[in-house]
Amino acid sequence: MSDNYTQIGKSVTRIDALEKVTGRAKYTADMKFPNMLVGKLLLSPHAHARIINIDTSEAEKLPGVKAVITHRDVPDKKYGLSPARWDENIFCIDKVRYVGDKVAAVAAIDEETVYKALKLIKVDYEVLPAVFDPFEAMKEGAPQIFDIYPGNINTEIHQHFGDVDQAFKEAYYVRTDRLDGQRTYQCPLEPHATIAYWEGSRVTVYSSIQSVHYLQYYLAQVFGLKMGDVRVVKTYIGGGFGGKMDPSGLDFASVALAKKTGRPVKMFFDREDMFYNNRGRHAQFMNFTTGVTKEGKILGVHADFVMDGGAYTGLGVASAYYAGALLTILYDFENYKFDMYRVVTNLPGCGAQRGHGQPQPRFAFESHLDNIAEHLGIDPLEMRILNARKPGTMTVQGFKVDSYGLKEAMEKARDISGWRDKKGKLPPGQGIGMGNGGFVSGAGYAIYRTDLPHSVATIKVTDDGTSAILYTGAIEIGQGSDTVLCQMAAEAMGYRYEDMKIVAGDTDLAAHDLGAYASRQTLMSGAAVKQAGEEVKKLILETAAGMMDVSAGELDCRDGIVFVKSNPQITKTFAEAARTYFVKHGQLIGRGSYRPPKLGGVHKGSAVGTSPAYSAATQVAEVEIDRETGEVQVKEAWDVHDCGFVINPALLHAQVHGAFYMGMGESIWEEVLFDQNGKLINGNLAEYRLPTALDMPPVASELVDTVDPNAPWGVKEVGEGATTPTMGCISNAIYDAIGVRVKSLPITYEKIWRALKEKK
């Protein structure tokens, strides 16, 4: 397949590799501007308290302090990522709602002065009763965190497709399992930083952000500025995983401090701030009831969930809908009921982490399916093959799924992992398990209601044609989007990747794009880039036709060479044609624009889960358990992915490695803990246990071939989908090893040890 192409389907070197490996790549916190101040937020020490008074006078008197601001100094307009629930202010006005809530900010000449000044701000609080558990928060008489969310219910979803009760009546076996997830954090290694400065009425904001567009939009909304007066720029970004999607308190505070002082202000989070302020993964509490035939065919499913939203909404409404929306993509069944309560508590707000609302429900459902298969006495992998969605079908909620290779992925994973020789046959203490997953390749709708295109792209060929620059708002956060988009541009132009440059993530200099979330950029930004490249190619061929005295239709261009199709010996270079075009007409520019077609059903919340194309993945893992200590070792893992046509195989497999790694961490070790007052217990990278190189097993990453008709060159996503099967896969492997189901994440050594003890 890739033989037809010269630039895509190839593992070219990352466009940013040299800058990164030499340490020259500048991340936001690495940048300095003349006369720049340093700023920091004052965070609430209480989980729930009324603000009686804030006295900043002592802090203001400290030499070197240039500004101290509170809610009195900034607009009181509320914001949030999801416009359905704008419930957050730049600084708290009447109440703080979690330990870490934003109360004030300081700008001073250096970091030391900033910390001293923060200690001098006097805030009188009236401490209120707090609630940290969503089930407690829903009870009558629980502390009310927001007036606008009676009973602390932030989002309530009740969807019913087909007739689940009837399906359960007809089923041979109906089973309910309750499984619980935990609160985890993205933990990108780069802590969030922002630099803001004003030039007249215009503000420039450098931010570690996954979408320059949304940040520009929200800054303009909250400060009452024209979009054109807000420039958002990202430099290199040290990982995001969803944690840099929501606008952070730094973004707003730095803009306000820069305005007040008339100087550039750099603000940053330390690692503990990251746990308080990044919007981590919601803990979900999941009841699944499923009815199946004797053969294991699923007849109906009821998903009944509660999720701990923490103090604010952010992107959480979408998280709640995602939790239930994508279940039906993987398995084909006609009757589905989804109930969800997203509840606010006095803990930090939650949002999107790799896979968004879906990984924990995947853990729960994949564990649940294995329980069902065991009861029926059938192989859990074969039972899933029986239920796997076929390509060219529609889910009960109205999601259209064109290419879909889940069945093939399972078959391949079964074969390369030696599943049939291992499942149920490994020695005591060893186990093998599998799980399925997948994701949207971009959301069908933007986060706020808009008729803007989702991605546009511009390609400018330099005057002499020896290089070309791609301008895109797509955001490189490490996943490799700058590289694959340049490969796509070069392929569409008939040009060479090596001669491509990129300007990305700058609302002034680059082109509009919604950014890096929902695994959208390869498909959506790629579609705009392809169109822009094709326009360049058309102009090149027309110009070359004039130079070569043939018609444009007789020519093609590949790898920087224009040639006559019937006689490829007759050529001109791309550069010669481009230069001629420039002399005659001025700058050679191609433009592209992409908006998904209208997708989805008509029910409430039907937008969430729509996508032009869906990926699918199967993972198999083998584990070994120390039966004395409960210690788990993941020994080996296999991932087979249907991600459509692959632009850069090396980058793709690297995504799979990282996705499995993150899922493995969440399966066994990662969980953020709070004390009885809502203070972080393990807000650091020693006690919040990210796996190290010693914990990581060999991972085989393989593909099944599909080409999606709704995507440029048939591409689909990989980055998020590959993390969604892992927790179920490891849960099932541990069950296979010990014969007891640990029903909550993370499946720690202690839980395994206790489970083994209870079994005895």
Add this chain to the structure above:
Amino acid sequence: MLAIVDDNGVKRYLVTLNINGDSYTRVVKANTLLVNFLREELNLTGTKKGCELGDCGSCTVLMDGKPVNSCIVLVMEAEGHEITTIEGVAQNDKLDRVQESFVEHAAIQCGYCTPGMVLSAKALLTKNPHPTEHEIREAIAGNLCRCTGYVNIVKAILAAAGEQ
């Protein structure tokens, strides 16, 4: 060590540090951290801050060839030692073999852990030119990476070792 005291009674010291083969003389407080000195005083921002607690390894530099977390090393302790930062690894724009191998093996994603990883790998290979895979994993166990699952990083270091 020459010390000066300002009007508020705060003592500062005149230090000379050897960094990447060059001498830098500056005045610092006793509690100035090496990472902040490198980044703020010398603008050597290739040394990253990820946790400031010695947990993540993003700020790894070499002190007399040994990897240390520069966020928990005082400038005062670094005086008299040879410090190598990521900026000192490539020579005259020629990448070190470890760096080349990271590029070739797609061992870089967001790039934030990369400088520290390269330095830990370099320290290992200098001491132990033919490490086993397990020895490589042990050598980088103090460098967290959130993107790669370490798969290609280990491959890159193994490959660089094979050719040394």
